Structure formats: C-alpha cells, structure tokens
Amino acid sequence: MTITTRSITLCLIALIGVFLAPRRAASQPIGLDENTAGTTYILAFPDTTANKVDSRFPNNKVTEGFSLFLYSAVGPNKVRITTGGGGISIVTLSAGKFLSYAVKTSSIVTVSNAVQYNTVRLEAEKPIIVYCFFAVKQSCEAWTPIPVELWGTEYNVAAAPGAFVQDVGIAGETAVPLYPKPAPAEFMIIAAYDSTHVDIDDHGRPLTDDPGKSQRRITLSANQCYQFQSYVDSSLYAKTEPDISGVRVTADKPIGLISGNSRTARTVAENGLGGSVYKNMLMEWIPSADQLGTEFVYMPSWDSHRPGINSPTERTGEHVRIYGGLDTMTQGYYLQHGSSRHMPFSVARDTMNEVFFDDAQATYFKTQSPAMAMMNSVAIVKFNGSTPCFQGLPCLSYSAWAPYMVELTPREQWPTFAPYYAPVAPSNMQHYINVVCDTNDQKNIYTEQGTPFLFTRKIAGTSLIWGSQGVAPGQDHYLQGRNGARFAGFVYGTYTGGEEYRPGHTKKKGDDGSILGGNNDSAAALHPCEYEEYSALSYGYPLAPERRLLRAPDSLKIDTVMECGTFHVSISSINANPVGLRSVVLDSATAVNVRLAGIDPVTIADILGRSKVKIDVTPIDIGRDAHGMLTIRDRTGKVWSVPYNYRAERLDIDSAQIRFGKVTVDQPESVTITCINPIFQDITVTAATFTTGLPGFSVVATTPALPAVLKPGSVLTVRVAIDPKILQKSYGDILHLKLDCRDITISVSATATQPMILVNDLDFGTMSAGGPVKSMTLSICNTADGVLKLLKQDTTGGPEILSWGDPSFTVSVAAIDSLQGKRLNLGECVRLTVSFNPRAAGSYATTARAWTNSRINKDTSYWRAVVVNGPSGVEDGAVAGHAGYLLEGIVPNPTGGKGEITYRLGASGSVNVTIHNAAGEQVALLADGPQSAGEHRLTWDASALPSGLYYCRIRSGGWSAARAIVVAR
Numbered sequence: 001m002t003i004t005t006r007s008i009t010l011c012l013i014a015l016i017g018v019f020l021a022p023r024r025a026a027s028q029p030i031g032l033d034e035n036t037a038g039t040t041y042i043l044a045f046p047d048t049t050a051n052k053v054d055s056r057f058p059n060n061k062v063t064e065g066f067s068l069f070l071y072s073a074v075g076p077n078k079v080r081i082t083t084g085g086g087g088i089s090i091v092t093l094s095a096g097k098f099l100s101y102a103v104k105t106s107s108i109v110t111v112s113n114a115v116q117y118n119t120v121r122l123e124a125e126k127p128i129i130v131y132c133f134f135a136v137k138q139s140c141e142a143w144t145p146i147p148v149e150l151w152g153t154e155y156n157v158a159a160a161p162g163a164f165v166q167d168v169g170i171a172g173e174t175a176v177p178l179y180p181k182p183a184p185a186e187f188m189i190i191a192a193y194d195s196t197h198v199d200i201d202d203h204g205r206p207l208t209d210d211p212g213k214s215q216r217r218i219t220l221s222a223n224q225c226y227q228f229q230s231y232v233d234s235s236l237y238a239k240t241e242p243d244i245s246g247v248r249v250t251a252d253k254p255i256g257l258i259s260g261n262s263r264t265a266r267t268v269a270e271n272g273l274g275g276s277v278y279k280n281m282l283m284e285w286i287p288s289a290d291q292l293g294t295e296f297v298y299m300p301s302w303d304s305h306r307p308g309i310n311s312p313t314e315r316t317g318e319h320v321r322i323y324g325g326l327d328t329m330t331q332g333y334y335l336q337h338g339s340s341r342h343m344p345f346s347v348a349r350d351t352m353n354e355v356f357f358d359d360a361q362a363t364y365f366k367t368q369s370p371a372m373a374m375m376n377s378v379a380i381v382k383f384n385g386s387t388p389c390f391q392g393l394p395c396l397s398y399s400a401w402a403p404y405m406v407e408l409t410p411r412e413q414w415p416t417f418a419p420y421y422a423p424v425a426p427s428n429m430q431h432y433i434n435v436v437c438d439t440n441d442q443k444n445i446y447t448e449q450g451t452p453f454l455f456t457r458k459i460a461g462t463s464l465i466w467g468s469q470g471v472a473p474g475q476d477h478y479l480q481g482r483n484g485a486r487f488a489g490f491v492y493g494t495y496t497g498g499e500e501y502r503p504g505h506t507k508k509k510g511d512d513g514s515i516l517g518g519n520n521d522s523a524a525a526l527h528p529c530e531y532e533e534y535s536a537l538s539y540g541y542p543l544a545p546e547r548r549l550l551r552a553p554d555s556l557k558i559d560t561v562m563e564c565g566t567f568h569v570s571i572s573s574i575n576a577n578p579v580g581l582r583s584v585v586l587d588s589a590t591a592v593n594v595r596l597a598g599i600d601p602v603t604i605a606d607i608l609g610r611s612k613v614k615i616d617v618t619p620i621d622i623g624r625d626a627h628g629m630l631t632i633r634d635r636t637g638k639v640w641s642v643p644y645n646y647r648a649e650r651l652d653i654d655s656a657q658i659r660f661g662k663v664t665v666d667q668p669e670s671v672t673i674t675c676i677n678p679i680f681q682d683i684t685v686t687a688a689t690f691t692t693g694l695p696g697f698s699v700v701a702t703t704p705a706l707p708a709v710l711k712p713g714s715v716l717t718v719r720v721a722i723d724p725k726i727l728q729k730s731y732g733d734i735l736h737l738k739l740d741c742r743d744i745t746i747s748v749s750a751t752a753t754q755p756m757i758l759v760n761d762l763d764f765g766t767m768s769a770g771g772p773v774k775s776m777t778l779s780i781c782n783t784a785d786g787v788l789k790l791l792k793q794d795t796t797g798g799p800e801i802l803s804w805g806d807p808s809f810t811v812s813v814a815a816i817d818s819l820q821g822k823r824l825n826l827g828e829c830v831r832l833t834v835s836f837n838p839r840a841a842g843s844y845a846t847t848a849r850a851w852t853n854s855r856i857n858k859d860t861s862y863w864r865a866v867v868v869n870g871p872s873g874v875e876d877g878a879v880a881g882h883a884g885y886l887l888e889g890i891v892p893n894p895t896g897g898k899g900e901i902t903y904r905l906g907a908s909g910s911v912n913v914t915i916h917n918a919a920g921e922q923v924a925l926l927a928d929g930p931q932s933a934g935e936h937r938l939t940w941d942a943s944a945l946p947s948g949l950y951y952c953r954i955r956s957g958g959w960s961a962a963r964a965i966v967v968a969r
Contacts, residue, residue: 032073035546035637036415037127038147040605042190042256043068043120044225045107045132048139048281049183049262051274052167054176057532059137062426062495066103068120069131069421072096077126083107084118084223093128098421098476109188112229119190119223129544132285133423138165139263139281140495140537141404148192149582149608150547150635151254152288156323156350158374159185160405161241162232163264165276168531173504176531178274182232185244187259187286189228189251191220193606196255198226201248203350206231220255229262246323246350254608257286260405265379269316272398277497277533278379280402284541290549290579290635292325292370293410297459298334299362299434301377302468303494305401306360313382313401317358320408322365323372324349332367340461347371362436364462365408370550373408377538384498393503400497406490406540412550414486417478418543422491424474426537429495431473435543436466441485448478479543490542497536504529546637553638554578554611564741565646567617568599571632579635580609586617587641591628593620594644609635617644622742624648649683649739651675651716653746658735660722660750662787664853670700670721673746675737677710684709684740688718690748691734697722697748699735724752753786755824756857758966759850760893764865765904767838774836777891778802778811778861780819780850781829783968788824789853802832806846809863810835827896827968838867887954887961890940894966899940901926901952901963908932912955915940915965918948926952942967 045066053059070079075095082088083105093099109116122130133142162184169177189198200207200216207228218226230244249257260283268278298320300306307314324330324347333342337359347353347367357363365373380401386394414437422431435453437445442455442465455467471477471491481487504527554573561568571581584607586596598604599614607613619626625648632640654674663669677683686707688699700719702708710716716737724731728751735746762776780802782788790801801819802811811832819830836844844865852859888902905911911931915924923945926938940952942965950965 032127032129033415033417033546034127034633035150035548036418036544037129038149039124039127040148040192041122041130041145042148042192042223043122043130043132043145044109044118044188044190044258045134046186046188046227046258046260046283047108047110047112047229047262048134048136049165049181050136050138051165051181051276053533054168054171054531056530059534061534062135062137062537064136065425066107067133067423068101068103068122069133070099070101071129071419071421072124072126074126077124077128079125079128080123082121082123084120096476098419100421100423109225109227112186112227114226115218115220116225116227117223119225121223129419131421131541133539134281134283135423135425135537138276138535140402140539141260141281141283142491142539142541143258143283143285144541144544145285146256146287146547148254148256148605151192151256151608152290153251153254153609154289155249155257155286156289156372157187157244157247157249157257157259158284158286158321158323158372159187159230159243159245159259160261160264160266160282160376161185161243162230162261163241163279164232165263165279166274168274168533171504171528171530174529176501176529180234182234183261183263183279184229184232185261186227186229187244187247187249187257188225189218189220189249190225190256190258191253192222192255193253194221196220196251196253198249198251198255200228201250201350202244203247205244205247206242207244245321245352248350258283259286260284264403266319266376266403267316268379268381270381270383272381272400273396273499273501274531274533277398277499277535278381278400278402280404280536280538282376282403282405284374284405284407287372287407287547289326289370290551291413291547292372293412293550294367294370295411296365296373296408297362297411297436297464297466297488298357298365298375298408299436299466299468300357300360301432301492302360302434303430303432305380305494307358308360313380313399315378315380317356318375318377319354319356320365320373320375321352321354322347322367323352323374325370325372327369330367330369330371332365332371334365335363335459335461337361337363338460362457362459362466364459364464373410374405375408376405377403379403389502395503396501398499400499400536401494402497402536402538404492404538404540406492407542409488409542409545411488413546413548414488415544415546416481416484416486418489419476419478420471420491420543421477422471422473422493426495429473429493429537431471431491431493432468433471433489433491434466434468435479435487435489436464437481437485437487439463439465441481441487444482444485445487446480446482448476453479488543488545490540492540493538495537497534499531499533502530548637549579549635551579551636553636554580554634556632556634556640558632558640558642560642565619565622565626565648567644567646569615569617569630569642571613573611578611580611581607581613582633582635583607584613584615584630584632587629587631593624593626594618594628595620619646619648622648623650647679647681649741650679651683651737651744652678653744655746657747658720658749660748662753663722663724663750664786665724665727665752665754667853668721668723670719673718673720675716675718677712677714680712682709682711685716685737686740687738689736689738691736694733695723695725696731697733697735720748722750724750727752727754754784754856755782755786755788755852755854756784757781757788757850757852757854757859758783758857758894758968759848759859759861760891761862762834762864763888763963764836764863765888766866766868767836769838769841769867769869771838774838775833776888778832778834778848779829779892779894780832780852781892781894781968782824782826783857783894785826786854790819790822790824790830791851791853801851802848803851804846804848804863806844806863808836808844808865809846829892831892834863836865838865841867841869887952887963890952890963890965894968895940895942896968897941897943899942899965901938901940902935903954904935905931905933905956909956913938914953915950916953917950923950940965
C-alpha cells in the first residue's frame with residue numbers, strides 16, 4: 001500500500017489551476033461571478049401592514065403575488081424549489097434567460113416574535129442570481145437576496161422609524177371615520193443550519209410594547225425564520241417614533257437578514273386625506289458586516305417626479321442612511337452637490353447617520369472604515385382639486401406616489417456583469433435603472449443588445465459618471481463590463497395611486513314645503529359620504545453585487561495524504577482572526593470519475609465560515625482512473641488549487657465470470673484464469689480467496705505463488721476447482737484477487753448433477769459354424785440430467801473407454817478412440833459396432849464395461865452368442881411342424897425415437913411381432929402374417945410413448961421370445 005503525504009502553506013499552488021481552467025467560447029452566455037451568484041437560497045417575505053378600506057370600493061387594479069426572478073448563465077439548469085409547507089417544484093432555467101416564478105403558497109411571515117417555517121428554499125445545479133418581488137394591493141418592494149454560500153454571522157439592521165396607516169370605518173352622514181393602525185419597522189432572521197444561535201443587541205430600542213415579549217437570544221433550525229417588529233408608540237402619534245436602525249444581530253452560524261419597514265412614507269409635503277395611499281413597504285436584503293465597504297454613490301430617482309423639473313408632483317427629496325460598521329466610530333464625508341467640498345460626518349457603531357438631499361444630483365460618500373449605505377425615496381401627494389357635488393359640497397381628489405428603499409452597493413463590491421428584470425404587473429408601472437461607473441470605463445459597459453450604456457451625468461469632485469434609462473418589463477436585460485470595467489446600479493419602479501372623498505347629505509324640505517332633490521316626502525333620506533383609495537406602489541433592488549469579505553485573505557495550511565485512491569485533505573487557517581472558508585469544490589471542467597466526501601463537517605455545504613476542514617476526494621469507481629482539480633476559496637474570494645490524480649489498479653482477465661456448468665457429484669473439475677498487468681506500474685496481488693469460503697470452490701494453485709508483484713505486462717495464472725458434494729445444488733461464489741487498494745472479483749458458478757449411464761446387451765443368437773460375421777450395435781446413453789463423460793482410463797496401455805474379456809467379440813480400436821472426451825447430455829447416445837465371427841461351435845459370453853464418470857444405472861453390457869454345426873434356424877426350434885427363429889437385439893436401446901428390430905426365420909411360416917409395456921399391455925403391432933425364411937428388419941417408433949421399460953415379442957408357430965427395450969426422453 002502506497003501512502004503519500006504533502007503539506008502546502010499559504011498560496012504556493014494557487015496558480016496550478018490556471019493551466020486547467022476552461023476557456024469560455026464567444027458564443028456561450030456570460031458566466032456569473034462566484035461572488036455574485038450561488039446555488040442555494042433561502043428566502044422569506046416579511047410582513048406588510050394593510051389597512052381596511054370601504055368594502056364598496058375594493059382595489060381591483062392590482063394583482064397580488066410574490067415572484068422570484070431567476071437567472072442562470074448556463075442551461076439547462078434545474079432548480080429545486082421547496083416551500084415551508086413541503087411543496088416541491090422543479091424548474092429548468094435556460095442559458096442567459098430569466099424565469100419569473102410565482103410563489104403560490106402563502107409566503108408572507110405575518111407572525112412576529114415566534115419561529116416560523118414559511119420560507120422558500122432554492123437549490124440549483126449551477127449558480128444562479130435571484131431577485132425577489134413583492135406586490136399586494138397596498139404594498140410593493142423588491143430586493144436582491146444573498147445566496148447561502150455568501151451569508152455572514154454579524155449584521156446591522158437597516159430601517160426607518162415605524163409609522164401609522166388608517167383603517168377606514170363605516171361612512172357616516174358627513175364624514176368617514178379613520179382609525180390609526182401601527183405600521184412598524186421590522187427585520188427577519190433566516191437560518192440555513194440546525195442549532196443556529198442568534199443574539200439580538202437592541203441597544204435599548206424597543207422591539208415590542210412589552211420588552212418581555214421579544215427574545216434577545218433565539219435558536220433556529222435550517223429553513224426557519226424569526227421576525228422582529230418595532231414598537232410603535234400611539235402616545236407619540238404624529239411625532240417621532242423609535243428607530244431600530246443599527247440593531248446588531250450576531251450568530252454562531254451563517255444567517256441571512258432582511259430588514260426595512262412594513263409600510264411608511266418617510267416624509268411627505270401634502271398629507272392628503274386618509275394618509276395611507278402613499279405609504280409603502282421599504283425593504284432590502286442586508287449584507288453581513290464583513291462585506292461592507294468604504295465608497296458609495298447616491299443616484300437620485302430619475303423619473304418624472306425628481307426635484308427641479310417644475311412639476312406639481314416633484315419629490316421633496318431623498319434620504320441616504322450610513323450605518324456604522326465594526327469600528328467604535330466611523331468617520332466619513334460626502335461631497336456637497338455640484339462641488340468637491342467635503343461634508344464630514346461620523347457614525348457610532350450600531351447607529352446611523354441620515355442625510356437628506358432635496359435636489360436631483362448624484363453624490364459620493366467615503367468612510368474611513370467599512371460601513372453600509374441605504375437610500376430611500378419619499379412619498380408624493382398631489383391635490384387634484386375639488387369638484388362641487390351633492391348640493392354644492394366639494395368632492396376632493398388626490399394622486400399619490402410611494403417611496404422605495406435600496407442598498408447603495410459599496411464600490412469594493414461592484415460587479416462586472418449583472419442581469420436585471422422588471423415585472424410585468426402592475427401593468428401601468430414605470431421602470432427605470434440607474435448605473436454608475438468610473439469615467440474611464442463608460443465605453444466598456446454594454447447592454448444585452450451589444451450597445452454601450454449611455455452615461456450622461458458626471459459626479460462633481462470625482463472620476464465617476466452615471467446614467468439612467470427606462471426598462472422594458474418582462475424582458476431579459478443585462479449589463480456587461482468589458483476589459484475589467486466595473487459598475488453599480490439599481491432597478492426601480494413607480495405606480496400611481498390616488499384617493500377621493502365625496503361628502504354625504506340628508507334630503508330636507510324647502511321654505512315652500514317641497515323636498516329638495518326630489519318629490520319624496522321623507523325628510524330624512526340619507527346619502528352617506530364616500531371615501532375611495534388606491535395605494536401607490538414602488539420598488540427598488542440593487543443589481544446583484546459581489547459579496548466578498550473585504551478583509552485580508554487567510555493563510556492556509558493544506559495537508560494531503562493519498563491512500564488507495566482516497567485523497568485525505570486537511571485545511572486549516574494559520575493566521576489570526578481568519579475569515580473562514582467559503583467553498584471547497586471540484587472543478588467541473590477537469591473532474592473525471594471523482595467526488596467529494598465531507599469528513600469534518602460531514603455536509604460539504606457546512607464548511608461556510610469554518611477555519612478547519614477535513615474532506616476526502618475519492619474515485620466514484622475505484623476500478624477506473626480519476627483526476628480533477630480541487631478548488632478552495634475563502635470568504636474573500638482568494639483561491640487555492642490542489643490537483644488530484646489516481647491511477648487505478650487493474651488486471652486484464654480473460655473472463656469476468658467462470659461457469660463450470662453441470663459438474664458431476666464427487667468428481668472435481670478445474671479451470672485456469674489468466675491475468676495480465678496492463679498498466680505502467682507494479683501491481684501487488686496479495687491473495688486469491690472466495691467470498692463465502694464454504695466447501696465447493698477452491699484455489700488450487702497460482703503461478704507465481706502469492707503474494708506476488710506483477711511487473712507491467714506480467715502474467716498471473718489462477719487455477720480454480722469445484723468439488724461438488726450435493727446433487728442438484730447450485731454452487732456460486734465470488735473469487736477475489738486482492739490487490740493493495742482494491743479487490744478484482746470474478747463470479748464462479750456450477751451445478752452439481754449425476755448422469756446415468758445405460759448400455760444395452762447384445763444377443764447374437766444361434767449361428768452356424770463357419771457362417772458369416774455378424775455385427776450388432778452397442779449404445780452408450782445418458783438417461784439423467786447431467787453430463788456423461790467418456791474417459792480413457794489409462795493412456796499407457798491400460799483399460800480403454802470400452803473393455804471386455806472375450807476376444808471373439810471385436811470392436812474397432814479407431815471407433816473406441818474416437819469417443820475420447822465425448823460429453824453426453826440427457827437422452828444423448830454414442831454407438832459402436834460389435835462384431836462376432838462364428839468360427840467354431842460353442843457358447844460364447846462376456847461382459848463389457850463402458851468407462852465414464854458415472855456407474856449409476858447400467859454401465860455393463862452382456863454379450864452372448866451360440867455357434868452350432870448345421871442350419872441354425874431349424875435346429876434352434878427343432879420341433880416337428882414348427883419353424884425355427886432368432887430375435888436379435890433392438891438398436892438403439894434405449895431409444896427416444898425410431899429403432900430397428902432384426903430377426904431371422906429358419907423356415908417360412910406365420911409370424912406375429914408386437915410391442916408391450918411393463919404391464920403386458922400391447923402398445924404396437926409390427927408384423928402379423930406369413931413370412932419367408934431368412935432375415936427380416938422392422939422399424940420401431942417410440943416417439944409417442946412415455947419413458948419407461950418395454951419389450952418386443954415374436955411368435956412363430958408354437959414358439960415365442962422377447963427382448964427388453966428402454967424408452968428414454
């Protein structure tokens with residue numbers, strides 16, 4: 001057994017994989033960056049706050065739904081989608097295409113402060129990018145989930161203060177009652193692994209109205225989630241609400257975090273009527289603390305509502321929130337709009353700093369240490385005017401536009417490729433994309449149509465430039481940075497809402513007694529007031545960025561041991577405060593007959609974040625060569641490559657199975673197996689054994705003797721024997737040729753049988769001395785299910801296959817020799833001609849033996865002849881008035897079909913020849929009538945008779961004789 005060991009420190013072999021890396025053909029879809037995509041996603045849809053509306057005016061303009069926009073660079077790419085209820089769907093993605101998948105189960109997590117199961121798990125064969133889209137009648141949002149492979153263990157919550165919406169009550173005569181309903185901020189934790197312990201540090205921020213209701217430490221299992229919502233203080237209604245931004249969430253295993261607000265407007269210049277139609281969910285998926293950056297670009301929403309275009313529907317501005325990272329205090333600045341002037345700020349750990357921009361200009365943020373940045377737009381309300389109605393009372397109308405929230409991707413995480421997609425519903429929604437890049441890269445950012453993206457607005461004080469354009473919904477879009485160009489951006493959309501108020505009235509009598517508005521005499525015909533609202537909707541999501549850990553990469557010590565094809569790999573970080581591993585995979589382009597097996601941890605996916613890992617690389621089929629490149633990545637994206645090569649031990653064998661077939665009980669047989677070493681290395685064969693070791697098969701000998709080292713091209717012969725002891729038993733076993741690292745197996749089988757020999761007797765009858773030589777046929781037959789083998793007993797002059805004592809009977813030596821090695825199956829016979837020469841009068845008799853592998857039944861034949869002086873026929877039956885006869889043997893005997901019966905008459909006379917069974921019943925009539933003197937032959941047909949003993953009887957005058965016949969099938 002050969003064991004090799006090596007140790008790799010730091011990244012000394014990181015370049016090995018360069019020479020084996022596959023090259024993408026120009027016609028192939030653009031590949032996904034390993035830091036932007038993943039194969040596993042666990043998703044959840046946070047709660048939104050709905051308000052009651054007048055049942056007379058339901059909102060039928062928006063179709064509610066939860067969609068996943070799935071993108072794959074290669075196809076077909078199968079994705080398994082499992083919902084919390086256990087439903088499973090399999091979808092197939094095409095290369096370079098989006099698939100919009102509607103999540104049909106109830107996906108909103110409506111319960112807070114309790115473990116929930118209604119997550120959606122995606123498992124793709126190859127990496128994908130996912131965008132989530134949430135649309136109900138009163139809320140809309142989108143976000144870019146992070147794959148499980150890129151999750152972290154420490155997060156800051158990004159949100160905004162909670163707010164209120166208004167439930168609509170039952171309309172009265174002159175007013176519609178409105179009841180305030182809390183719309184809290186919220187965040188949700190999602191687990192990918194069992195026994196995930198999560199700690200919440202709220203820094204005194206109230207997460208519920210009762211601090212005892214909100215757990216500060218929770219334990220989750222894989223695919224579970226836990227939602228927290230902020231406390232909304234009704235006593236502070238219309239005043240500042242508590243802000244949970246900056247709440248710190250830490251875990252002992254990687255988790256996902258999504259946060260924002262269930263429904264808010266942030267700020268609004270005009271309050272409108274009910275105060276609900278312009279409030280929207282603000283939500284974003286949060287990067288972990290070690291994925292944060294230091295450079296951010298704010299780009300304003302570039303639609304028809306941006307400030308400065310002299311429109312009555314302009315926004316008052318937009319917010320940017322900078323969240324503190326891991327440092328106690330983060331210092332930073334942003335550029336004053338239109339200049340390079342630094343506007344400094346500081347952010348304490350677990351807090352945030354908010355900047356409000358009231359003009360539509362992009363700007364640049366810079367922090368000294370990693371931070372997180374989010375922007376949100378604000379609500380817009382436009383008073384459309386009043387129209388006299390109901391006896392001159394005014395009917396009021398408002399239009400509204402809702403805010404959205406989106407992450408500002410740190411420049412350190414800008415991608416070189418990003419697909420994007422806009423939803424087709426609601427159908428009247430307007431969609432846009434904002435993109436920023438370095439000025440030097442603006443000609444290298446291309447759209448899916450192969451044309452450069454149009455950048456038109458430089459950012460003062462920087463080398464950055466940005467642009468915006470509309471997005472066609474329901475189509476596949478992407479941006480590609482060529483020549484290493486990087487960019488960032490986000491997709492957003494707005495949908496107009498509105499509300500109307502129509503006052504009620506009571507019909508009254510005029511001064512002259514008439515009914516105002518009709519001839520009804522009722523003085524109290526009430527028409528209640530009416531209030532109708534249709535919520536504005538909005539969404540925003542960042543183009544899928546990289547999610548690398550922005551820290552120094554690990555230094556790895558990689559120990560390997562090759563043991564019989566199994567490549568034991570131990571990986572450990574040797575630097576202080578390691579970032580941990582992200583993945584250990586086999587490069588699909590180089591992997592042949594190879595697979596990974598987790599040792600510690602057992603599940604390969606659980607290596608995320610680990611600094612010590614043990615895995616095995618093994619061949620799928622140990623009998624075939626295997627090779628591949630093991631690729632190791634830490635969470636910064638650094639790559640190590642370790643080659644794996646396995647040369648399989650094998651032997652070329654002349655047969656993969658040995659079938660002895662039918663073998664006679666107690667008569668051993670053997671075969672020889674020839675094995676050749678076909679590979680260019682020595683092979684050690686240590687033993688040749690059988691699996692069961694039970695009586696039956698055995699290894700008689702090997703050449704050379706074992707253990708033996710076979711040089712390339714050398715031959716090993718193995719002689720295997722079977723010695724059956726039990727009749728009708730089927731013997732089976734596996735012969736193992738044991739090599740250093742594997743067994744080569746050969747199946748061996750045999751069936752124990754016992755053949756039965758049957759040899760007929762020969763009666764030459766009475767012959768005249770000096771008469772002609774008479775010949776008869778001797779049959780040697782097998783009457784049982786086995787193989788009857790005719791064997792010459794001694795090749796040095798001993799007994800032949802057939803032996804007898806009286807030389808008066810003769811058989812051709814050549815005929816006997818021709819039987820050597822003959823094998824007779826059931827019902828088969830061989831025949832020899834036996835001759836007798838009647839030279840002198842006398843009685844002649846001898847017993848002949850047929851030498852075979854069986855003595856059961858009858859292996860001897862009695863030969864008889866009588867020689868007389870004078871005519872044999874008359875003297876044989878010398879009775880006055882009767883004719884003599886001689887009935888010879890029946891050939892073949894036994895017979896399964898046609899046989900021949902010969903008899904000789906000494907004188908003419910009446911002859912009757914019949915066949916009878918063992919019970920004496922006649923079964924055939926062969927002759928009956930006068931016949932002349934001399935020899936006669938009749939045909940005997942037993943093809944229709946069952947096996948058994950029969951006899952032939954001849955009658956002539958007063959004489960009769962019989963000969964036995966065996967019918968065998």
